[in-house]
Amino acid sequence: MNQLDLSSLLSLSFSATINELHDRLSDLSYGDIRPAHGFMFKYMIPNGATGIELAEHLGITKQAVSKMVDYLEKCDYVTRQPHPTDKRGKIIVLTERGWSVVKAKEKILTEIEQRWIENIGAERMQMLKEDLTKLVNEANEDKLSSRLRPVW
């Protein structure tokens, strides 16, 4: 596990984080949540979002979003409400259960980050986040953004 290149390091550290997060969400009875859902939830805070907004945000088609929402509605994480001004549209909002999984996610990620801080130190963690932020921002400028599709 030595001498990995940068992209492998990013890939592995990301997978490690996501794996731990979802293992622990499963233990809290949120086993029906998958990685892509988290980023969707985040975009729905605090006032919900339309399907098209979510599709653009996630970089997938509106049809795929519609299916995800079907699933999440069935599992009681979100609900579709009529759009206040546009009778064609709907806004998708978090339910109680949706909010609770978001809270749980934040708590777990904070704990993971805390463990990393114990490992590398708070200053290094600060630098790491700064540097990654710079790189992400640079990439966004280059590419006119929109191609970067995150999970959680």
Added chain:
Amino acid sequence: MNQLDLSSLLSLSFSATINELHDRLSDLSYGDIRPAHGFMFKYMIPNGATGIELAEHLGITKQAVSKMVDYLEKCDYVTRQPHPTDKRGKIIVLTERGWSVVKAKEKILTEIEQRWIENIGAERMQMLKEDLTKLVNEANEDKLSSRLRPVW
């Protein structure tokens, strides 16, 4: 694009890297390569690997590997050869074209890393890689490894 949490930063910086890599590989007529293929190639260097080895390495079933190899063989990146000692087995090795895409990948990743170094400085890049390595190693110990499934 401010104040992202650590997992989002890792996700986005990883996607940015992979997207750029694959865009540029497409420009070089390697558009038929997808992210998972790269890590497979890396494991086949220098002497090839059996399907089962690749499956364990990638964390997918041997059947899935077999399909990937069908595809990559059709596209002329790899070829199946008889196993020297086990008549049941085959070893999968890179073709000329396979080697050339691996070389191209390394060149592009080096350039991307170089651009990052110009952005954040060589020392910070060194620290970043060290810190990510620590975190990946720690995660591997915790989890008895094997769940971390990389791409490229």
Added chain:
DNA sequence: GTAATGTAGTCAATCAAGTTGACTATGTTG
């Protein structure tokens, strides 16, 4: 104000990449 065009969402069919289960041929062990 209505006709033409555009937009939000859903339905259906398809595709890609993975899964499980069954099978053949070969290898290993008692």
Added chain:
DNA sequence: CAACATAGTCAACTTGATTGACTACATTAC
């Protein structure tokens, strides 16, 4: 050599995405 184990493939299925067609409503141009 009989019994079991292993490498690889074939087939059927699942999942999460896609494209294309459609309905209902909104916006714009005349």
